[in-house]
Amino acid sequence: xxxxxxxxxxxxxxxxxxxxxxxxxxxxxxxxxxxxxxxxxxxxxxxxxxxxxxxxxxxxxxxxxxxxxxxxxxxxxxxxxxxxxxxxxxxxxxxxxxxxxxxxxxxxxxxxxxxxxxxxxxxxxxxxxxxxxxxxxxxxxxxxxxxxxxxxxxxxxxxxxxxxxxxxxxxxxxxxxxxxxxxxxxxxxxxxxxxxxxxxxxxxxxxxxxxxxxxxxxxxxxxxxxxxxxxxxxxxxxxxxxxxxxxxxxxxxxxxxxxxxxxxxxxxxxxxxxxxxxxxxxxxxxxxxxxxxxxxxxxxxxxxxxxxxxxxxxxxxxxxxxxxxxxxxxxxxxxxxxxxxxxxxxxxxxxxxxxxxxxxxxxxxxxxxxxxxxxxxxxxxxxxxxxxxxxxxxxxxxxxxxxxxxxxxxxxxxxxxxxxxxxxxxxxxxxxxxxxxxxxxxxxxxxxxxxxxxxxxxxxxxxxxxxxxxxxx
Amino acid sequence: xxxxxxxxxxxxxxxxxxxxxxxxxxxxxxxxxxxxxxxxxxxxxxxxxxxxxxxxxxxxxxxxxxxxxxxxxxxxxxxxxxxxxxxxxxxxxx
Numbered sequence: 001x002x003x004x005x006x007x008x009x010x011x012x013x014x015x016x017x018x019x020x021x022x023x024x025x026x027x028x029x030x031x032x033x034x035x036x037x038x039x040x041x042x043x044x045x046x047x048x049x050x051x052x053x054x055x056x057x058x059x060x061x062x063x064x065x066x067x068x069x070x071x072x073x074x075x076x077x078x079x080x081x082x083x084x085x086x087x088x089x090x091x092x093x094x095x096x097x098x099x100x101x102x103x104x105x106x107x108x109x110x111x112x113x114x115x116x117x118x119x120x121x122x123x124x125x126x127x128x129x130x131x132x133x134x135x136x137x138x139x140x141x142x143x144x145x146x147x148x149x150x151x152x153x154x155x156x157x158x159x160x161x162x163x164x165x166x167x168x169x170x171x172x173x174x175x176x177x178x179x180x181x182x183x184x185x186x187x188x189x190x191x192x193x194x195x196x197x198x199x200x201x202x203x204x205x206x207x208x209x210x211x212x213x214x215x216x217x218x219x220x221x222x223x224x225x226x227x228x229x230x231x232x233x234x235x236x237x238x239x240x241x242x243x244x245x246x247x248x249x250x251x252x253x254x255x256x257x258x259x260x261x262x263x264x265x266x267x268x269x270x271x272x273x274x275x276x277x278x279x280x281x282x283x284x285x286x287x288x289x290x291x292x293x294x295x296x297x298x299x300x301x302x303x304x305x306x307x308x309x310x311x312x313x314x315x316x317x318x319x320x321x322x323x324x325x326x327x328x329x330x331x332x333x334x335x336x337x338x339x340x341x342x343x344x345x346x347x348x349x350x351x352x353x354x355x356x357x358x359x360x361x362x363x364x365x366x367x368x369x370x371x372x373x374x375x376x377x378x379x380x381x382x383x384x385x386x387x388x389x390x391x392x393x394x395x396x397x398x399x400x401x402x403x404x405x406x407x408x409x410x411x412x413x414x415x416x417x418x419x420x421x422x423x424x425x426x427x428x429x430x431x432x433x434x435x436x437x438x439x440x441x442x443x444x445x446x447x448x449x450x451x452x453x454x455x456x457x458x459x460x461x462x463x464x465x466x467x468x469x470x471x472x473x
Numbered sequence: 474x475x476x477x478x479x480x481x482x483x484x485x486x487x488x489x490x491x492x493x494x495x496x497x498x499x500x501x502x503x504x505x506x507x508x509x510x511x512x513x514x515x516x517x518x519x520x521x522x523x524x525x526x527x528x529x530x531x532x533x534x535x536x537x538x539x540x541x542x543x544x545x546x547x548x549x550x551x552x553x554x555x556x557x558x559x560x561x562x563x564x565x566x567x
Contacts, residue, residue, distance in 0.1 A: 084492065091496060095474070279505050288506070292483050311482040465485065466515040467504035 012053045012090065014082060024144040040167045041126035047170055051108050052126045053119065057082045060390035067392050069317050077295075077309045078241075089119040104231075106413060133171045140168060147176040149239075153184050154201040154231070162234035172418050175240035175258070183247055194244045194253040202232050202242075224260070236260050280471040285413035287312045287351030289464070290438045291335060294349060297443040297462035298436050304340040307385065307392045310349075313341040318388050322377040332373060336411075337385060339395050340403060344385060346370055347409040347436070354469070357416030360424045369407045371431045378406065405451065411436035414444070439462070477503045 039054040058081040089328040094203040099108025112120060112127070135142050139150045149168050151161045164344050168176055186193040197208055198217075211217050219394050224236055235242055236258055244254040247421035291311055299306060308318040310333045314366040319331040336347040348366035352358045372380065382403050426435045426448045433449040445458040476493050480486035483506070490502040 073488075076487055078482050078484045080490050088496060091492065095497070282506055284506070286506070288483055290479065311484065391535060465483070465504065467486075467506055469506040
């Protein structure tokens, strides 16, 4: 959103206010922290006059853990259900703007107070003026004319905090003081380990003597890395100071002064802006294509219905959390969860990448992961799948299934980037039931288990849609 | 009209290509797989800097070509649990 604002481009958010995992992660997770997302849209409108449209996805009923999930398109499970009318109207407005010689953003802004359609009504909800900033919680508070914001986690877990840092900086109008109160700090908790966490998760380099002024670390544009990670960007763009606390007794372990006036943007100096990246014929059988071919080829031909799919880059919703440890709960995602009558199919998918062939070791790791998960957590697995039944009313009809068998499979490209066979002997994994090999629409199944003899089709061809890929030097 | 959709998940690109074809009978839609390693970057079009110079990109971008001019049209990240975002658009190049 900040990027949109900086570039003065209209912004659309499609959001799912589902509550998956909130019980496992506790009340301080972003989903339950009480942060009102709409406030950020209003703040951006107030500051930049950026029109923002929010479309909410449809949600399932709550399950036994009070979870809801985004409902999915019955044919294409990676597509959430939402009000397509809004999106259609938005596309029409943007296209008509272009045809009238306007930028779509200009078109929307100029029509904002003239048209009373559903689209403009939704956009207007985010153009309300904001009152003074309220900040009196454990997470955000004011003290001596400074605004403090508490951050609970490092690494990927800092994701929600990054957005909120941008928001509070915008609302406050000047840099704020970040308070790192990490419950995932390196142990034992002491200054030395806090410095290591700071180096690894925020600064992205080792600290040196020149960074210190006594006990205080002083950072400025001249001594921070040019390619900061997302956490570093959020901290150094929005904070004048960062305090790292001892999470147990709240003493300050590390104090960092940040003297950076301007808002930092990611480093794009290596991008060739003088020309468009070339698009070429598609050649790579990546994980997306393997998963797509497995679902719309092998599984469809065998009348095995998709319950849940986690495409690469499409963060899956059905987290498996057999051992719950609050915030440190480990989540496992299975790429494809499918059902046929009382049989459950779990499939892991792997592909070549644009820059490298798939290593057989990676496939073997996935096979072992699947086998271990089934061996160690079979009861949980069956219970969890049934507890997510509202995701697939067409399979479950809102009733639990008494699964009789769980089949494990793996899908991967038949050939690597040099057209050599990816050679994996699946006989060595007695608990693996089948492997699917994919090559440009052709799929073949190798069965490894006499139990799985009811397959209607063990090979076939899926006519993939015409698509291209980007050519890199 | 010509549209181009950059996708990371092929299935998800169907939402847009189908919608565009429904709205504009004469639309030609080209699908482009953008799945890349996190160290690679690509430019959607000349001088598209910096907001749309994409690194670690995971969404859909489409642009519209009218009278040989390209207009960036839409960027979409699909939602799962956390709010994701769609950025609308900026004129690109003559």
